Amino acid sequence: MSAQNSLPPSIKTEIPGPGSQRLSKRLSEVETHDVTCLNPPPIFWQKSSGANIWDVDGNRFIDLSAAFGVANVGHSHPDVVAAAERESRELLHGMGDVYPSESKVALLEKLTSHFPQGEKSRTTLSSSGSDAVETAIKTSILKTGRSSILAFEGAYHGLSLGTLPVTHNVKFRKPFESRLPRSTHFARFDDINHVEATMAAMNEKPAAILVEPVQGRGGENVPQPGFLPFLRDLCDKHEVLLIADEIYTGFGRTGTFFACNREEIVPDLLCLGKGMSSGMPISACIGRESVMNSWPKSKGEALHTQTFLGHPPGCSAALASIEIIERMNLSLRAKELGDKALNFLCERLTENSKVSEVRGLGLMIGIECTNSSTAQATVQECLRRGIILLPSGEKGTVLSITPPLNISSEILSFALTTIVESLEDQQ
Numbered sequence: 554m555s556a557q558n559s560l561p562p563s564i565k566t567e568i569p570g571p572g573s574q575r576l577s578k579r580l581s582e583v584e585t586h587d588v589t590c591l592n593p594p595p596i597f598w599q600k601s602s603g604a605n606i607w608d609v610d611g612n613r614f615i616d617l618s619a620a621f622g623v624a625n626v627g628h629s630h631p632d633v634v635a636a637a638e639r640e641s642r643e644l645l646h647g648m649g650d651v652y653p654s655e656s657k658v659a660l661l662e663k664l665t666s667h668f669p670q671g672e673k674s675r676t677t678l679s680s681s682g683s684d685a686v687e688t689a690i691k692t693s694i695l696k697t698g699r700s701s702i703l704a705f706e707g708a709y710h711g712l713s714l715g716t717l718p719v720t721h722n723v724k725f726r727k728p729f730e731s732r733l734p735r736s737t738h739f740a741r742f743d744d745i746n747h748v749e750a751t752m753a754a755m756n757e758k759p760a761a762i763l764v765e766p767v768q769g770r771g772g773e774n775v776p777q778p779g780f781l782p783f784l785r786d787l788c789d790k791h792e793v794l795l796i797a798d799e800i801y802t803g804f805g806r807t808g809t810f811f812a813c814n815r816e817e818i819v820p821d822l823l824c825l826g827k828g829m830s831s832g833m834p835i836s837a838c839i840g841r842e843s844v845m846n847s848w849p850k851s852k853g854e855a856l857h858t859q860t861f862l863g864h865p866p867g868c869s870a871a872l873a874s875i876e877i878i879e880r881m882n883l884s885l886r887a888k889e890l891g892d893k894a895l896n897f898l899c900e901r902l903t904e905n906s907k908v909s910e911v912r913g914l915g916l917m918i919g920i921e922c923t924n925s926s927t928a929q930a931t932v933q934e935c936l937r938r939g940i941i942l943l944p945s946g947e948k949g950t951v952l953s954i955t956p957p958l959n960i961s962s963e964i965l966s967f968a969l970t971t972i973v974e975s976l977e978d979q980q
């Protein structure tokens with residue numbers, strides 16, 4: 554298994570080190586508040602390879618976040634970098650919807666080949682996860698003529714004005730409430746009765762049910778088997794579209810290529826981003842052909858596009874990343890490593906009074922702490938010991954573990970042991 558540069562941590566300075574502290578001070582003068590959290594000051598990244606990150610002070614870390622679930626094939630994978638480099642030299646920028654590049658065609662063909670159950674599909678590319686969700690929402694409006702969405706408590710679909718209404722956490726929505734449509738109804742995740750009741754209480758049928766097959770930023774919430782098939786049946790019964798937001802779960806993360814594949818669900822629309830390219834800002838909304846064909850044929854100016862749609866280096870990087878996932882069967886690896894990691898954590902943390910649950914699917918694992926201060930303290934302590942972790946959950950109570958899918962088994966064990974020990978030290 555290629556586990557490029559998976560090395561143990563090497564911490565040479567206090568954390569954050571003097572270089573990070575200096576940069577933090579400079580950043581505080583120029584960046585808008587509430588973008589980068591500077592209290593405590595972060596480490597500033599300088600270099601990455603595989604599961605390793607080096608900061609500006611020369612400290613080496615193991616990244617158990619894959620940078621928000623992006624680096625599925627590892628950070629700065631040489632094949633991905635080479636593909637982006639090659640394309641950048643030839644064609645740094647295309648005109649994605651006017652004069653497209655061959656790399657866009659090849660990427661769309663590749664994505665189509667992975668649409669669940671081999672169903673014929675069409676794709677619209679974009680730059681961020683939020684863009685992909687917005688494309689799916691626009692498509693569902695075009696297809697159904699309706700505009701309400703049934704989404705879920707705990708859902709995170711982005712922070713753009715188009716996705717804020719379907720992201721559940723009030724903290725993000727409240728300052729902008731006056732500008733947001735009130736056409737989202739939130740049902741409890743993984744609660745069949747509540748979904749039915751929520752749907753019944755809506756004045757008009759929703760255009761779509763929008764669901765993350767496993768909630769990511771909501772805290773690694775894995776639904777019971779049967780929940781997604783239930784949503785599929787409900788959508789079919791009411792002629793409502795099913796949008797699967799696989800921006801976090803896609804490309805092998807949960808042990809199958811898409812999380813929908815686990816129960817052989819075919820969504821009407823599938824949103825992708827993050828791990829699609831393992832590091833370039835590119836995303837996609839793929840849909841069943843019959844649904845995507847509700848977009849009218851182009852008569853000139855595109856009804857939906859972006860300046861950087863089909864960005865050639867992004868397309869080439871995504872193709873290279875997907876080919877690595879296929880070649881190395883990283884979906885299976887995520888399943889095997891994930892099962893082992895989950896067992897290990899469950900065993901070691903059952904007696905820990907600071908931990909209320911350990912859950913996950915593939916390499917998307919959450920440790921639910923009894924309060925957010927334990928989670929925060931563990932994130933900081935792990936960072937001091939050379940492990941990068943992110944908190945998740947709407948209350949910040951979960952330790953999120955989403956490493957690169959090709960992390961070596963030894964390095965993953967080392968990092969998990971560090972988390973367990975940090976939690977033990979707080980008992």
Ligand SMILES: Cc1ncc(COP(=O)(O)O)c(C=O)c1O
Nearest residue numbers: 681682683709710711769800801
């Ligand atoms: C499931 C899901 N959907 C959408 C998004 C938004 O993606 P982006 O931040 O690239 O806009 C995220 C980001 O974390 C996500 O996890």
